[in-house]
Amino acid sequence: MTDALWYLGRGSGVVSLVLLTVVVVLGIAGRSGRSIAGLPRFAVAAVHRAASLLSVVFLAIHVLTLLFDPYAQLDVLALVVPFTAEAQPFWYGLGAVAFDLVAALVVTSLLRHRIPPGIWKRLHLTAYLAWPVALAHGLGSGTDAGSAWMPVLTGLCVAAVAGAVAWRFSPRFAESGSVAERRAGALPPDLAGSGPTPQAAHVLRGRENPCDVGPGARRTTTAERAAR
Ligand code: HEM
Numbered sequence: 027m028t029d030a031l032w033y034l035g036r037g038s039g040v041v042s043l044v045l046l047t048v049v050v051v052l053g054i055a056g057r058s059g060r061s062i063a064g065l066p067r068f069a070v071a072a073v074h075r076a077a078s079l080l081s082v083v084f085l086a087i088h089v090l091t092l093l094f095d096p097y098a099q100l101d102v103l104a105l106v107v108p109f110t111a112e113a114q115p116f117w118y119g120l121g122a123v124a125f126d127l128v129a130a131l132v133v134t135s136l137l138r139h140r141i142p143p144g145i146w147k148r149l150h151l152t153a154y155l156a157w158p159v160a161l162a163h164g165l166g167s168g169t170d171a172g173s174a175w176m177p178v179l180t181g182l183c184v185a186a187v188a189g190a191v192a193w194r195f196s197p198r199f200a201e202s203g204s205v206a207e208r209r210a211g212a213l214p215p216d217l218a219g220s221g222p223t224p225q226a227a228h229v230l231r232g233r234e235n236p237c238d239v240g241p242g243a244r245r246t247t248t249a250e251r252a253a254r
Pocket of ligand 1: 035036037039040041042043046085088089092098100104105106111118119121122123124125128160161163164165167168169170171176
């Protein structure tokens with residue numbers, strides 16, 4: 027039973043990290059306003075959201091299984107208060123920091139419609155911090171860091187996020203991306219015929235950020251966006 031908890035704890039940690047990587051990459055990609063891998067913009071936003079929820083589910087499995095695994099020597103406090111674990115306080119502490127940051131991201135995303143857009147956007151940038159902290163935690167505390175596949179997987183995650191961040195800050199991101207065009211009042215390319223249905227296009231016209239999906243999403247007008 028103890029071994030089962032340990033395997034589940036490790037496996038769910040790895041899956042959570044991979045999903046967190048997908049979330050960061052799609053979050054950046056969604057800001058470009060373009061279709062990604064044939065997915066229209068609203069689908070990129072939906073996958074971003076679904077991957078983030080799934081990542082939180084695997085994170086919950088990760089911390090709960092390791093809480094009951096006697097070898098990890100964790101208590102509830104160590105899950106949320108960084109650097110208080112009995113064993114490996116630094117590396118497990120980084121896990122707790124990542125956990126707190128992810129929790130803050132989830133809560134502020136759920137309350138998004140109550141938070142002024144500018145503040146919400148800044149809070150959401152916490153994702154850029156949560157990801158590398160979680161990555162360092164996995165490498166520092168994981169049993170599998172010594173195996174061949176874990177560093178390879180970590181390298182792929184780093185390459186994916188580094189590539190997305192480099193693209194984000196390159197001139198190409200905004201130049202032909204539709205964020206600038208939408209600010210100027212033009213329609214994004216995926217709304218110009220081959221993209222989503224007229225209904226989806228209607229909904230998209232009111233959105234600046236790909237996280238604006240779902241019943242709680244705040245619909246902004248073109249005029250509001252231009253004023254930001
Ligand atoms: C976003 C948050 C987190 C992510 C993405 C994450 C991810 C990971 C990953 C990838 C590993 C390596 C697994 C392996 O070697 O196969 C790991 C190990 C571990 N994590 Fe986390 N973790 C997070 C939060 C936490 C928290 C809050 C704790 C509790 C303080 C924690 C406790 C542990 C422990 C004890 C291990 C070592 C498991 C072993 O014996 O190999 N993690 N984590």
